[in-house]
Amino acid sequence: MADEKPKEKPREMRAEVTVPYEMAVGSNWHRFFEGLKEEKILGTKCRKCNRIFVPPRSFCPRCFDDNEEWVEVGQEGRIETWCYSNLMFPGQTLKPPFVPVQVVLDGTDMGFQHRIAGFDLSDFEKVRALVKFGGRVRAVWNKEKKGTIFDIDYFELVT
Amino acid sequence: MGKAVAIIGTGQTKHGRRNDVSYPELVREAVKAALEDAGLTPKDIEGVVSGTMPSMMEGISDTHLYFADAICEVGKPVLKVETCGSTGQSIAHCGFYWVASGAADIVLVVGSEKMFEGDGQATMSTVADPWFLKPFSAGAPGVFTMQAMEWMHRFNIPEDKAREAAALISLTNHDNALNNPFAHIKITMTIEDAKNAFIITYPVRLLDVCPTSDGACAVIFASEEKAKKICKKPAWIKGVGFRGEEYFLGESNKSIWPSATEAAKHAYEQAGIKNPLKELDVAEVYNPFTYQEMIFYECFGFCPRGEGPDYVLKGTFTMKGELPCDPSGGVLCTNPIGASGLIRLAEAALQVTGKAGARQIDGAKLALSHAMGGIDQFNGVTIVGADL
Amino acid sequence: MRKMAIAQFAQSAGVESKENLMDFTYRISKEVLDKAGLKRSEVGCVVIASSDIFHSGLSCANAIDWDGAGAFMVEGTRAEDSMFAFIYACMRIMSGHFDTVLVTSIVKGSENPENDTLTGFFADPFYMRPLGINETTAAAMQMREYMQRCNITEEQCAKVVVKNLGNALFNPYAHVRKRVTVDDVLNSDVVSDPLKALECAPKSEGVASILLAAEDKAKKLTDKPVWVKGFGTSMDHFNLGDRDLLNGQLKIAAGRAYKMAGIRNPKKEIDVAEICEPYAFQELLWCEKLGLCGDGEGGKLIDSGVTQMHGASPVNPSGGVLAMNPYVSRGLYRLIESAMQISGSAGGHQVDKKVKTALAHGTHGFAGQCHSLVILEG
Numbered sequence A: 001m002a003d004e005k006p007k008e009k010p011r012e013m014r015a016e017v018t019v020p021y022e023m024a025v026g027s028n029w030h031r032f033f034e035g036l037k038e039e040k041i042l043g044t045k046c047r048k049c050n051r052i053f054v055p056p057r058s059f060c061p062r063c064f065d066d067n068e069e070w071v072e073v074g075q076e077g078r079i080e081t082w083c084y085s086n087l088m089f090p091g092q093t094l095k096p097p098f099v100p101v102q103v104v105l106d107g108t109d110m111g112f113q114h115r116i117a118g119f120d121l122s123d124f125e126k127v128r129a130l131v132k133f134g135g136r137v138r139a140v141w142n143k144e145k146k147g148t149i150f151d152i153d154y155f156e157l158v159t
Numbered sequence B: 001m002g003k004a005v006a007i008i009g010t011g012q013t014k015h016g017r018r019n020d021v022s023y024p025e026l027v028r029e030a031v032k033a034a035l036e037d038a039g040l041t042p043k044d045i046e047g048v049v050s051g052t053m054p055s056m057m058e059g060i061s062d063t064h065l066y067f068a069d070a071i072c073e074v075g076k077p078v079l080k081v082e083t084c085g086s087t088g089q090s091i092a093h094c095g096f097y098w099v100a101s102g103a104a105d106i107v108l109v110v111g112s113e114k115m116f117e118g119d120g121q122a123t124m125s126t127v128a129d130p131w132f133l134k135p136f137s138a139g140a141p142g143v144f145t146m147q148a149m150e151w152m153h154r155f156n157i158p159e160d161k162a163r164e165a166a167a168l169i170s171l172t173n174h175d176n177a178l179n180n181p182f183a184h185i186k187i188t189m190t191i192e193d194a195k196n197a198f199i200i201t202y203p204v205r206l207l208d209v210c211p212t213s214d215g216a217c218a219v220i221f222a223s224e225e226k227a228k229k230i231c232k233k234p235a236w237i238k239g240v241g242f243r244g245e246e247y248f249l250g251e252s253n254k255s256i257w258p259s260a261t262e263a264a265k266h267a268y269e270q271a272g273i274k275n276p277l278k279e280l281d282v283a284e285v286y287n288p289f290t291y292q293e294m295i296f297y298e299c300f301g302f303c304p305r306g307e308g309p310d311y312v313l314k315g316t317f318t319m320k321g322e323l324p325c326d327p328s329g330g331v332l333c334t335n336p337i338g339a340s341g342l343i344r345l346a347e348a349a350l351q352v353t354g355k356a357g358a359r360q361i362d363g364a365k366l367a368l369s370h371a372m373g374g375i376d377q378f379n380g381v382t383i384v385g386a387d388l
Numbered sequence C: 001m002r003k004m005a006i007a008q009f010a011q012s013a014g015v016e017s018k019e020n021l022m023d024f025t026y027r028i029s030k031e032v033l034d035k036a037g038l039k040r041s042e043v044g045c046v047v048i049a050s051s052d053i054f055h056s057g058l059s060c061a062n063a064i065d066w067d068g069a070g071a072f073m074v075e076g077t078r079a080e081d082s083m084f085a086f087i088y089a090c091m092r093i094m095s096g097h098f099d100t101v102l103v104t105s106i107v108k109g110s111e112n113p114e115n116d117t118l119t120g121f122f123a124d125p126f127y128m129r130p131l132g133i134n135e136t137t138a139a140a141m142q143m144r145e146y147m148q149r150c151n152i153t154e155e156q157c158a159k160v161v162v163k164n165l166g167n168a169l170f171n172p173y174a175h176v177r178k179r180v181t182v183d184d185v186l187n188s189d190v191v192s193d194p195l196k197a198l199e200c201a202p203k204s205e206g207v208a209s210i211l212l213a214a215e216d217k218a219k220k221l222t223d224k225p226v227w228v229k230g231f232g233t234s235m236d237h238f239n240l241g242d243r244d245l246l247n248g249q250l251k252i253a254a255g256r257a258y259k260m261a262g263i264r265n266p267k268k269e270i271d272v273a274e275i276c277e278p279y280a281f282q283e284l285l286w287c288e289k290l291g292l293c294g295d296g297e298g299g300k301l302i303d304s305g306v307t308q309m310h311g312a313s314p315v316n317p318s319g320g321v322l323a324m325n326p327y328v329s330r331g332l333y334r335l336i337e338s339a340m341q342i343s344g345s346a347g348g349h350q351v352d353k354k355v356k357t358a359l360a361h362g363t364h365g366f367a368g369q370c371h372s373l374v375i376l377e378g
């Protein structure tokens, strides 16, 4: 008996897990989101390396010192990099196709993650022809503000 | 500095969709194989390190508890170490430091994943915070593609050239996997297939990306004294390094990837390697994406910055090239995440001990293994050699 | 063995913090570095302790923990439990590769669902999980067995709560700080019979950070180094039915740590013990297995009063896990309390006797599946 393999293929069992969390935004990011409600993009500045962080950091991960200075940064910037996403998976916020982008907003020193939209994204060849490295983009505000990252609806191409 | 440490046994499961076994059974397969390879019994193991990708992948947390019986932990000292995709290298480093500390002479390190039981992309998107990164997450491919685009732009690499080189990497890895009895994806393909495959995140196509796999890997580390006694041909750990950048992707320059560069540098310093292209005989680079593999070549000093595609197209990294990379077929053909980084090390150890079978690089004596994790955030490197 | 010591440490209080995970982590690890007068970039390596997705909802917690822990471009790694992280940090120093390691453990209980929603994920999906096994139900079965086999009474278990919450009144870092009586405990809601609500640990916030350093370095970073003399861990079977719940792996883990530290008679040589007791009775059971009293004598131990803060063998002067339970971090909290007792800096919860040697214990998994401990010395 011990050596006998089961005749049927072993089954698989379906399982699903849902776990609720209540995550603290923290005063730093709270202030950033309040700024978005007023159509302002706020960053913090490190007094040691002078880099400006968006999203704002309460501290500089490199200098390991508190960032106490707040600055309003530009609503336009240049495309540092982008991609065209055609992939769907459970829990994804945006439905494909969409165009994630890293924008270096004017007056800042690093890429800010958002999306490019405002035109037909269905054909990637057309998207490719329009979206360029170093190209300029501008924040387009959502009329309805909820104090989330989508208060900036998307970045549009500046032509 | 520290005691010398060797690898005296490795074991892998057959990787792929393994719904014929439960998760602990899968892990046990690798452990059994490693013990057999080393000629040891569970009694000989003095400590166990385990690690996987996050719990969400299989819906079970703290799997070192679940695996207690399967990986010989019962009654033994244990540690659980995890760093996302780079877990495989991080647990190997833990095994290394454990033995180097003198606290144990023989340590078993086990990495595993059963990706077909959950959703890999959904799991990986939970690495991103819910406020800034997750809303725009296009899974791992989105992140890696943006990095590849930045790299091409920064070094003025024509898109066609990068595309051609990426296709060749895909072909090389898929061909190599045919020689590896443990590999998951075993297909015959052409350059044209790679170039015309379904677009995942432009310009990355289906054959540019790794699969999801079920699989496990186990590696046994031993002190110099024990290794010399037990093992005819140990693989010696020559150097280790691990670095991570900031959490937010946009804050550091991923086209020159400081964490990959510095992790390798740290390991090279210990191993006394000055010219990796000449001195290394083989490399097992963690390559879930073809384009990214070229960035690694540059970070690891296999070629100058921006010249990855040229070296690839010259055939530098093929089985017959100057520095063969991923003779196993790499992550591109087999990716049980928590095991993937450890598989790189196991494969490197097989190479320097001449046990790699059909995928053996003749006379390999010094090998690099590597893994990457997080949202392009972490890199770990381990160098192994045939000589102490 | 290379000598090493706890050079500096910092801990957050158990009350809910409005800070996000990243800022919370930064504040505590920064405090430790500032105390030591050490720059972030001068740290040899960083070991983070945090749980992946189920504590915080973020996978690969090392990713978001990294910046606040000071790990940017520093050699580093993460362990799944803070005792593991500390022991691994010791190994890294012993290996000779590093002179300093910053260990930071992160849990934000206020963001998480109930403790047992999360401990339920330790269970396998086929057998134990559908049967409702989690840390509390497993502990309740262990408690019943303990009461039956060793004649431990419910009152004796309740006394542990009275003692520990009483101690916590003097500990500004503790989460639950209230005076309770044996009757209060016995009359609190039944959670999983015979376990009552006050006998179960709360769900707490807790970021704790320790700077560990090799001998030469430690002397430069502090006036009062607390030496690490030994450590040990051990793992039991996964299935509860495969285990003797009263004779698990703690004795074996302790044996390893004692051997390393050269301790022959723990009862005499350990001056103070910080024990991880997420369930009140476990303090008694763990004391037995640690050799602080004889097997089956846990009840007598609490009755005798020796484990009180002013007794001959104080246990959990901090108030223990019953007063403060940041799941993954609780091991570091035990270590920090032990270090405070040794260095005489525990303030209101400083024990009366002079502390030379202290024991810090941690456990996780069902009914103590995995145990770890560390021996510290002044």
Ligand SMILES: [Zn+2]
Residues within 6 Å of the ligand: A046, A047, A048, A049, A050, A051, A060, A061, A062, A063, A064
């Ligand atoms: Zn700075």
